[in-house]
Amino acid sequence: MPAVFFFLIDVxxxxxxxxxxxxxxxxxxxxGPRTMVGVATFDSSIHFYNLKHALQQPLMFIVPDVQDVYTPIQxxxxxxxxxxxxxxDLLLESIPTMFQNNKTVD
Incomplete structure (x- = not known):
């Protein structure tokens, strides 16, 4: 059985x-390749990512209500x-540059 990890990254x-x-x-x-992985980033809101293989690139879904969090995609x-x-890999490479000008300190 593969390991399953869901990572929350502070941005x-x-x-x-x-x-x-x-x-x-x-x-x-x-x-490793057998691992199942999910990624979300957060500051004052939470950003979930659709990592579907058929897409050209990962899609970001923003959940602004951090008091009542839900997953916007199933x-x-x-x-x-x-x-x-x-x-x-594309998402993990781009996250630091996507949020490099982030002014949110929360």
Whole structure:
């Protein structure tokens, strides 16, 4: 049975500036091919990602209410790396630059 991990990555201004966001992304990208992985990022809102292989790139879904969190999509939030490695890798590479100008400190 493959390991299943759902990672929450802090993308607040402090996390990005200290390198914590980049370090987390780098560590997650080393997971093995049998691992099932899901990724969400957060600052004052939560960002879920659709990692479906058929898409050209991962899609971001934003949940602004952190008091009543829900998953905006039912499938393709967690994928097996051996079946679609390119989307998680692309996402993990781009997260630090996507949020490099983030001014949210929450």
């Amino acid at each position: 607040s201004m402090n996390a990005v500036q200290t390198g914590a966001t980049g370090g987390a992304c780098s560590a997650i990208s080393r997971e 499938t393709d939030v967690i994928v097996q790396l051996s079946e679609c490695r390119q989307h998680p």
